[in-house]
Amino acid sequence: MTDEVRNVIIIGSGPAGYTAGLYSARALLEPLMFAGYMSGGQLMLTSDIENFPGYPEGIGGPEMMIQLREQAEKFGLEVQDKNVERVDFSEKPFKVWVEGEEFRSKSVIICTGAESIWLGAEGEEEQKGRGISTCATCDGAFFREQEVLVIGGGDSAMEEATFLTRFASKVTLLHRRDVFKASKVMYERALNNPKIEIKTFKTVRSWLSDETGLSGAVLEDPRDGSTEEISCTGAFIAIGHKPITNFLEEQVETDEAGYILAKTHTMTSVDGVFAAGDVVDTRYRQAITAAGMGCQAAIDAEKWLEDQH
Ligand SMILES: Cc1cc2nc3c(=O)[nH]c(=O)nc-3n(C[C@H](O)[C@H](O)[C@H](O)COP(=O)(O)OP(=O)(O)OC[C@H]3O[C@@H](n4cnc5c(N)ncnc54)[C@H](O)[C@@H]3O)c2cc1C
Missing domain, CATH: 3.50.50.60 (FAD/NAD(P)-binding domain)
Structure with a gap:
């Protein structure tokens, strides 16, 4: 464990995570991301994306995710390709354990997606x-x-x-x-x-x-x-999706299927813990909607941090 307390830790590296990373890095919050077991998220599994605006010829999923990462890192996002094992949101600063090491942060943005079954x-x-x-x-x-x-x-x-x-x-x-x-x-x-x-x-x-x-x-x-x-x-x-929330051990409120419930904008039931992307989305589950929510969560986290002073 270090004495350092981060402003924001982002868990997950899909479109939601990288967009949250880009926005919070540009807001000078020096975010730290744990990219998880599938660095780049679900789009790493797909060869052609034709419905993300800005790519008239379409783009490969892995190619797009590499570009999102590069863009966020350029502005100061620190990425570690590691999995979060567990968290403790019962007191502040929040604690996040990664490969046995403890990290602490004033706020957390959860972007861990939902696996297709x-x-x-x-x-x-x-x-x-x-x-x-x-x-x-x-x-x-x-x-x-x-x-x-x-x-x-x-x-x-x-x-x-x-x-x-x-x-x-x-x-x-x-x-x-x-x-x-x-x-x-x-x-x-x-x-x-x-x-x-x-x-x-x-x-x-x-x-x-x-x-x-x-x-x-x-x-x-x-x-x-x-x-x-x-x-x-x-x-x-089309037999369902499973949101990835098991590592949270029920510390934030979810619906019956495990999707994280947003309480105020993107804030979860825990003050200072935000969630974005497929892990909260029972309806749209698209890269562009996940990216949009990642942006919202970063702005919400930034404003919440500001209000703490
Ligand atoms: C085959 C396929 C094709 C698709 N094609 C398209 C398309 O063409 N256009 C489109 O808009 N959408 C497409 N989608 C949907 C799109 O991929 C998702 O909506 C989008 O990726 C959701 O983004 P996200 O950031 O919420 O989560 P994800 O992309 O699912 O990313 C989740 C991230 O969380 C990380 N993670 C999970 N657990 C942990 C942990 N414990 N610690 C740290 N990190 C963790 C994973 O490593 C991963 O990086 C497709 C999906 C699939 C499966």
């Missing part, structure tokens, strides 16, 4: 970001006139399937049961869409690929284990 079927790792995605808004347009699968039975799955019919020639929605969690209106919208076929009692046993990428899947009927093959060049897994 994947199926874990055979062959999935190889096709992630190549044919298999968890975000139709992000990747749907890459599948024009192609046949795609959507896996899931909730509102997100219905929404993704309906959205994908704008691009795909056919959308097959697979669900492991014949009872849907989706609201009636969303389910019926999907059911009545001529481009969508709904198949119940289907799980993905494994993904198939050829030299061009994803080519299909082996489906299993969970009732009797029988299998069939289906061809597709794209697949969207």
